[in-house]
Amino acid sequence: MYKDKFVLSISHDGYPVKETGNRWDKEVAIPFDSEYKIRLKNKNDRSCTARVFIDGKRVSQLGDIIITAGDTIDLERYIDSSLEKGKKFKFVSLDHPDVDDPTSSSNGIVEIEFRKAKHKNDIKIDYDWCNWFWFPSYKEDNNGPHWIYNGGDVNGTAGNMGNVGSDIVTYSASNSVKSFSGDGKLESYASAGATVEGSKSNQQFTYSSLEVEDSVVSLKLKIVGIKKDKIIHNVVYKYCSNCGNRIKRVDKYCSECGHRI
Numbered sequence: 001m002y003k004d005k006f007v008l009s010i011s012h013d014g015y016p017v018k019e020t021g022n023r024w025d026k027e028v029a030i031p032f033d034s035e036y037k038i039r040l041k042n043k044n045d046r047s048c049t050a051r052v053f054i055d056g057k058r059v060s061q062l063g064d065i066i067i068t069a070g071d072t073i074d075l076e077r078y079i080d081s082s083l084e085k086g087k088k089f090k091f092v093s094l095d096h097p098d099v100d101d102p103t104s105s106s107n108g109i110v111e112i113e114f115r116k117a118k119h120k121n122d123i124k125i126d127y128d129w130c131n132w133f134w135f136p137s138y139k140e141d142n143n144g145p146h147w148i149y150n151g152g153d154v155n156g157t158a159g160n161m162g163n164v165g166s167d168i169v170t171y172s173a174s175n176s177v178k179s180f181s182g183d184g185k186l187e188s189y190a191s192a193g194a195t196v197e198g199s200k201s202n203q204q205f206t207y208s209s210l211e212v213e214d215s216v217v218s219l220k221l222k223i224v225g226i227k228k229d230k231i232i233h234n235v236v237y238k239y240c241s242n243c244g245n246r247i248k249r250v251d252k253y254c255s256e257c258g259h260r261i
Contacts, residue, residue, distance in 0.1 A: 001026050001220075001221055003217060003219055004114075004217045005042070005043040006040075006042060006043070006048070006112075007039070007041035008039070008110070008112050009038075009221075010028045010037070010223060011037040011039045012030045012036045013034075017029070017030060026220075027221070027222045027223070027224055028221060029190045029223075029226050031227075032091065032193060032225040033090070033091075034090070035076070035088045035090045035091075035199065036090075036091060037074040037076040038074070038075045038112075039072065039074050039075075040067055040072065040075065040112060041067075041072040042067040042069060043070065044069055046116050047068045047117040048067050048114050048115060048116045048117060048212070049065065049067075049115045049117075049212050050065045050066075050067055050112050050113070051113040051115075052065065052111075053109075053110070053112075054195045055100075055107050055108070056109065059075070059079060061079065062083065065205075066208055076088050076089060077089065077201035079205065083204060083206065083207070085200060085201060085202050085203075086200075086203070087197035087198055087199070087200065087201065088197070088198035088199050088200070090196050090197065090198030091193050091194070091195055092196055093191065093192075093193050093225055096193075098196035099194045099196060100194075102194070107192060107193065107194040108193055108194060109220060109221075110221045110222070110223060111218060111219070112218065113216050114217040114218075114219070115213055115214075115215070115216055115217075116213050117210050118211045118213055191226075193223065193225035195223075240254040240256065242254065245257065247261065
């Protein structure tokens with residue numbers, strides 16, 4: 001999904017999943033009980049922040065994520081209590097015991113609020129909120145000015161976060177995989193789901209700060225789930241996790257893409 005030089009996509013098994021639906025009502029389908037990443041790309045000439053919501057809940061309790069100009073981030077985990085580790089995003093059916101509210105209309109919705117950095121001449125640094133515990137240092141490059149701090153917010157409110165040390169994969173239309181469809185119709189087998197905590201992630205972040213504009217660019221994408229096994233005319237099928245091609249249970253490789261099952 002693309003708007004105002006911002007990109008949102010869902011990545012599964014290392015590839016962005018192909019979207020279906022109209023321009024502002026997009027869906028992607030991934031197998032139930034699988035983990036995924038949220039791929040964010042900033043194609044603007046300025047840095048930005050990204051505020052991430054899944055199932056109507058804010059993913060990070062420690063601040064927004066900073067994406068420098070032209071950069072891509074694959075966000076794979078909740079940032080609720082630690083910058084060093086957390087739990088990955090896992091998509092499950094609504095009857096999963098870890099789903100908080102199976103009746104919520106927000107289930108399956110991934111929404112991102114992007115805010116661009118202010119122009120250099122518009123930035124005004126406010127020192128009032130700083131504490132002696134902070135040691136700010138100023139850095140300026142092609143992505144604009146940055147104030148870097150050592151330590152955390154002693155008042156309990158984190159600053160914006162920049163991604164460090166994570167696997168970055170550039171979004172490309174050529175990397176898009178086929179929809180998970182046996183007959184070309186997503187609605188024939190996809191069903192609603194929600195995101196819960198998955199396995200442990202060591203994706204790390206660090207504190208930083210960025211002055212941003214008030215205007216918000218919002219992108220929204222819905223995830224639906226597919227069951228890995230299907231019974232059609234008394235024949236048991238499963239679906240390739242790489243391209244979505246329908247294959248027989250006994251097959252070890254996908255006949256469409258060659259992916260090992």
